[in-house]
Amino acid sequence: MSLSELRMTETYENSPIDRIFGVVLEKQTYKNMGYLLLSFPLGLFYFVILVPGISLSVSLMFIVAGFPLLLGVLLLSDQLLRFERYLLRTVLNQPMFLERRRFAHEQRIFARLGERLAQGYTWKGLLYLLLRFAMGLVSFTLVVVLTPLSVLLISLPLTYKWIPVHLFDRTVTNFDEALICCSMGAILALVSTHLFNAWTALWKRIAAVLLS
Numbered sequence: 606m607s608l609s610e611l612r613m614t615e616t617y618e619n620s621p622i623d624r625i626f627g628v629v630l631e632k633q634t635y636k637n638m639g640y641l642l643l644s645f646p647l648g649l650f651y652f653v654i655l656v657p658g659i660s661l662s663v664s665l666m667f668i669v670a671g672f673p674l675l676l677g678v679l680l681l682s683d684q685l686l687r688f689e690r691y692l693l694r695t696v697l698n699q700p701m702f703l704e705r706r707r708f709a710h711e712q713r714i715f716a717r718l719g720e721r722l723a724q725g726y727t728w729k730g731l732l733y734l735l736l737r738f739a740m741g742l743v744s745f746t747l748v749v750v751l752t753p754l755s756v757l758l759i760s761l762p763l764t765y766k767w768i769p770v771h772l773f774d775r776t777v778t779n780f781d782e783a784l785i786c787c788s789m790g791a792i793l794a795l796v797s798t799h800l801f802n803a804w805t806a807l808w809k810r811i812a813a814v815l816l817s
Contacts, residue, residue: 640692641804642744679721755797757790761784
């Protein structure tokens with residue numbers, strides 16, 4: 606390929622039209638959607654495991670049993686964060702690097718727990734896992750509301766006779782109205798894909814701050 610052809614290709618790929626409409630054809634867009642759908646069940650799982658575990662650990666510290674339990678919760682959070690980094694690398698193509706101090710296994714529970722609690726990455730990791738619940742709820746809601754609505758509107762020219770759809774206090778009853786709704790659905794689908802990608806990009810930035 607000549608230099609002029611290469612420049613023309615780069616100009617086309619970076620054109621406003623390609624940036625606006627190209628996301629619909631990008632594989633990463635649909636990987637982002639899958640990641641957003643997965644965020645809520647994972648966030649709910651983390652919340653159900655970590656919050657009761659930490660609360661129980663603190664409540665049992667007066668009889669010493671809470672200390673090993675808290676250490677166990679932190680060890681479990683390490684594995685959950687490892688899984689999260691795997692998802693970020695493989696699904697979102699987000700490189701994650703973390704140089705973490707290794708703890709000697711022969712140390713006593715109190716020493717190991719104290720060292721972990723003194724490290725900033727411990728608290729950032731827990732914050733990340735708990736944020737997964739709140740942001741996962743938003744992510745899941747965005748995908749399950751906007752995607753079916755877009756598909757419904759786009760398919761109306763083929764389905765309006767069998768599936769009554771009420772928009773703006775009236776029912777779509779003819780092909781012209783269905784075609785208008787189809788156009789609205791195409792616009793909504795395009796805007797939704799950009800929104801999904803923007804929301805995923807925000808989450809990648811949060812992960813880069815809290816997990817590195």
